[in-house]
Amino acid sequence: MAGRRDHATLQTIASEIGVTPSTVSRVLNSASDSSARRWASADTIRRVRESAAAHGYSPDPQAVGLRTRRSNLIGVVVPRLQDYVLATIYEGIDEAARGEGFATLVTNSLDDPKKHELVVETLLSRRVEGLILGDAHIDGTYLDTVAERGVKFVLVSRRARDFISVTCDDHLGGRLVAEHLLATGRSNIAILAGEPYASTGIDRTQGAVDALRAAGVDVSADLVVHGPFDVQGGRQATERILSRHPLPDAIFATNDFAAIGAMGALRDRGITIPDDVALVGYNDTALAAALPVPLTTVRSPMHEIGRRGLALLLAMLRDEPVESQRLTPTLVIRESTGTGRRAPAPAPVTVRDESVPQRRDARGVCHTLAACLDPPG
Amino acid sequence: MAGRRDHATLQTIASEIGVTPSTVSRVLNSASDSSARRWASADTIRRVRESAAAHGYSPDPQAVGLRTRRSNLIGVVVPRLQDYVLATIYEGIDEAARGEGFATLVTNSLDDPKKHELVVETLLSRRVEGLILGDAHIDGTYLDTVAERGVKFVLVSRRARDFISVTCDDHLGGRLVAEHLLATGRSNIAILAGEPYASTGIDRTQGAVDALRAAGVDVSADLVVHGPFDVQGGRQATERILSRHPLPDAIFATNDFAAIGAMGALRDRGITIPDDVALVGYNDTALAAALPVPLTTVRSPMHEIGRRGLALLLAMLRDEPVESQRLTPTLVIRESTGTGRRAPAPAPVTVRDESVPQRRDARGVCHTLAACLDPPG
DNA sequence: CTGAAAGCGCTTACAG
DNA sequence: CTGAAAGCGCTTACAG
Numbered sequence: 201m202a203g204r205r206d207h208a209t210l211q212t213i214a215s216e217i218g219v220t221p222s223t224v225s226r227v228l229n230s231a232s233d234s235s236a237r238r239w240a241s242a243d244t245i246r247r248v249r250e251s252a253a254a255h256g257y258s259p260d261p262q263a264v265g266l267r268t269r270r271s272n273l274i275g276v277v278v279p280r281l282q283d284y285v286l287a288t289i290y291e292g293i294d295e296a297a298r299g300e301g302f303a304t305l306v307t308n309s310l311d312d313p314k315k316h317e318l319v320v321e322t323l324l325s326r327r328v329e330g331l332i333l334g335d336a337h338i339d340g341t342y343l344d345t346v347a348e349r350g351v352k353f354v355l356v357s358r359r360a361r362d363f364i365s366v367t368c369d370d371h372l373g374g375r376l377v378a379e380h381l382l383a384t385g386r387s388n389i390a391i392l393a394g395e396p397y398a399s400t401g402i403d404r405t406q407g408a409v410d411a412l413r414a415a416g417v418d419v420s421a422d423l424v425v426h427g428p429f430d431v432q433g434g435r436q437a438t439e440r441i442l443s444r445h446p447l448p449d450a451i452f453a454t455n456d457f458a459a460i461g462a463m464g465a466l467r468d469r470g471i472t473i474p475d476d477v478a479l480v481g482y483n484d485t486a487l488a489a490a491l492p493v494p495l496t497t498v499r500s501p502m503h504e505i506g507r508r509g510l511a512l513l514l515a516m517l518r519d520e521p522v523e524s525q526r527l528t529p530t531l532v533i534r535e536s537t538g539t540g541r542r543a544p545a546p547a548p549v550t551v552r553d554e555s556v557p558q559r560r561d562a563r564g565v566c567h568t569l570a571a572c573l574d575p576p577g
Numbered sequence: 578m579a580g581r582r583d584h585a586t587l588q589t590i591a592s593e594i595g596v597t598p599s600t601v602s603r604v605l606n607s608a609s610d611s612s613a614r615r616w617a618s619a620d621t622i623r624r625v626r627e628s629a630a631a632h633g634y635s636p637d638p639q640a641v642g643l644r645t646r647r648s649n650l651i652g653v654v655v656p657r658l659q660d661y662v663l664a665t666i667y668e669g670i671d672e673a674a675r676g677e678g679f680a681t682l683v684t685n686s687l688d689d690p691k692k693h694e695l696v697v698e699t700l701l702s703r704r705v706e707g708l709i710l711g712d713a714h715i716d717g718t719y720l721d722t723v724a725e726r727g728v729k730f731v732l733v734s735r736r737a738r739d740f741i742s743v744t745c746d747d748h749l750g751g752r753l754v755a756e757h758l759l760a761t762g763r764s765n766i767a768i769l770a771g772e773p774y775a776s777t778g779i780d781r782t783q784g785a786v787d788a789l790r791a792a793g794v795d796v797s798a799d800l801v802v803h804g805p806f807d808v809q810g811g812r813q814a815t816e817r818i819l820s821r822h823p824l825p826d827a828i829f830a831t832n833d834f835a836a837i838g839a840m841g842a843l844r845d846r847g848i849t850i851p852d853d854v855a856l857v858g859y860n861d862t863a864l865a866a867a868l869p870v871p872l873t874t875v876r877s878p879m880h881e882i883g884r885r886g887l888a889l890l891l892a893m894l895r896d897e898p899v900e901s902q903r904l905t906p907t908l909v910i911r912e913s914t915g916t917g918r919r920a921p922a923p924a925p926v927t928v929r930d931e932s933v934p935q936r937r938d939a940r941g942v943c944h945t946l947a948a949c950l951d952p953p954g
Numbered sequence: 955c956t957g958a959a960a961g962c963g964c965t966t967a968c969a970g
Numbered sequence: 971c972t973g974a975a976a977g978c979g980c981t982t983a984c985a986g
Contacts, residue, residue, distance in 0.1 A: 207979095209978095209979055209980085210979070210980070210981095211979080221979085221980075221981095222981080222982080225979095225980070225981060225982085226981090226982090229981080259979080259980070260978085260979050260980070262978085262979080262980090263978075263979035263980040263981090264979080264980060264981080265980090266978090266979080266980075267979080267980045267981050267982085268980085268981070
């Protein structure tokens with residue numbers, strides 16, 4: 201008798217108060233007493249509700265699902281739940297799902313396409329109504345099969361091809377970082393670009409490269425290093441850079457955890473932040489502000505990405521037209537790019553007019569290079 | 578038509594090959610062809626399997642569940658999935674569940690008893706067969722109600738009362754830390770004890786206090802500070818200690834993230850690790866080794882706790898007798914308690930015979946104070 | 955306002 | 971070896 205305890209059924213209530221299950225069902229499925237009056241007398245309604253409450257009745261989701269052909273289940277696939285960023289996005293998804301009467305089933309894919317396919321099949325065999333995928337590879341052809349089968353899904357965090365997605369504007373995020381570094385006098389910048397298949401790292405890197413190029417600064421291709429989005433990956437990528445090149449002005453880790461790994465590698469060589477090299481992370485995780493050297497980073501609305509992903513998927517399930525969403529990141533400046541301990545930053549050599557004051561917003565953030573170069577209002 | 582695509586049913590296959598759904602069901606539910614021979618001819622078996630494969634048939638879990646009165650669903654409640662430790666434990670749970678044909682439904686309770694009750698009700702209304710709870714409060718009376726209802730559950734990570742649990746031996750972990758600190762010459766120790774309702778922090782603290790007391794060292798009660806098990810909590814607890822007391826010899830943060838917070842607070846005051854103060858964390862998360870100052874910490878088998886929790890619950894569901902399990906932690910010594918930069922540690926003043934060499938294992942870990950005090954083999 | 959009936963997809967005695 | 975039937979708990983036309 202594995203585990204299932206006794207739950208009251210419609211029949212329990214029906215026979216207790218002397219009506220049929222049909223009536224009980226209709227009353228319990230009515231939003232309000234007044235709408236229930238279409239189906240039952242005031243007295244019946246009261247007695248149904250009382251009995252249901254007394255028994256702690258809740259409809260059997262398996263029976264409801266079988267009858268209505270719906271599961272109220274959403275499948276979620278993430279690279280790894282251990283990753284703070286994905287865990288936070290998932291929290292957003294689950295919270296929103298709960299609010300809409302859905303439950304979610306999550307699984308790790310470890311960014312392995314084979315495992316991804318496997319877990320998607322498992323999810324589908326559980327009859328999830330749709331999928332939210334946080335592990336898309338930018339050219340992921342394996343998404344085609346699931347799309348062709350008519351499965352509805354939305355991507356979160358990472359975009360891929362033309363599939364519907366909710367992302368942060370990672371290109372903008374990269375630009376904000378590069379412009380901040382330029383504004384503080386750095387132009388020789390190494391980038392920890394993350395996995396080559398993740399649009400997050402790709403776009404953040406490209407955004408930075410584009411902004412630098414717009415300022416006349418070229419990023420050396422071998423200062424752009426790929427690797428896992430975690431502490432270990434950041435450490436190794438940084439070690440690779442340090443072993444082959446003279447120390448750059450700044451390191452842009454496209455992930456906070458990679459930035460922490462970079463800190464470790466830098467410290468091993470006695471290199472201090474920000475005096476010897478500036479360091480920037482990405483995501484503004486809970487750690488960033490509390491690190492020994494507080495980390496300049498880009499805040500991305502992780503929780504909101506999850507919430508919106510769920511909302512978008514539900515819209516798709518209702519066959520409403522939907523469009524991809526791109527949320528806005530904000531730069532958060534802390535000591536790791538600190539100007540406090542450093543000689544006043546010279547303007548980047550490539551800027552044409554050094555006399556032009558930089559334009560910054562109220563938080564001291566210089567939002568676009570163009571704005572920085574424009575003469576003030 | 579929200580989302581559900583067409584799935585082949587037993588009827589699809591049955592009519593295709595000219596048998597009844599009963600036969601198809603029996604064949605498909607047979608483990609092997611030979612056992613299926615009890616139910617069908619070799620030819621029928623072959624044709625059923627072929628047709629099922631061609632259609633990508635998978636049984637509808639709602640129908641199966643309705644009929645068999647089982648959901649193959651396990652509910653999991655954690656304080657917060659954003660927490661690396663709980664996320665890792667959950668990965669262990671889900672992995673094991675998957676292997677046993679179960680799926681899991683996770684939710685955060687944020688350690689709020691009200692929310693806990695709410696999410697448990699939601700899980701139960703989804704007809705989970707049992708629960709794994711990672712958010713138990715040590716005297717949590719609210720577990721009684723669920724127990725009285727006959728719901729089977731096991732606790733993971735934290736123990737409470739006499740409920741079945743899978744934990745790490747936190748008392749031992751605390752002892753290992755204290756003995757290591759004593760062995761490196763520290764005896765004035767502050768403890769970031771975590772939330773007062775979590776057995777993890779309580780036991781780790783008690784283990785340390787007991788070991789110190791056994792060495793004749795008393796821990797001042799106001800050097801034991803409670804607070805959240807996260808970066809922010811660790812930072813605040815440390816600030817409280819620093820503002821009210823002279824600097825202790827060592828800080829034992831009963832959680833790695835709290836230790837990172839402590840690092841931040843120490844750095845703000847220009848206090849260096851390990852020269853001015855030693856710092857110890859707990860859990861050996863991926864961060865510990867890669868931090869600017871690599872963190873001495875205690876490794877706890879988080880993933881294994883999850884796996885075993887699931888195994889224990891399944892045993893309970895089969896009405897097998899089960900007992901709580903307590904897994905063994907190991908001390909991992911790194912620079913944050915480093916001896917390299919520090920004058921050779923004097924033996925703690927309270928140790929009776931200073932001439933007795935300390936006994937250590939191959940990894941340089943002194944496992945029990947008793948062992949340390951015994952003369953070598 | 956209420957009931958009787960069908961049926962979602964499955965499993966499993968009961969017959970043969 | 972195979973089928974016909976019942977029934978898990980629900981919802982929802984169809985009748986009245």
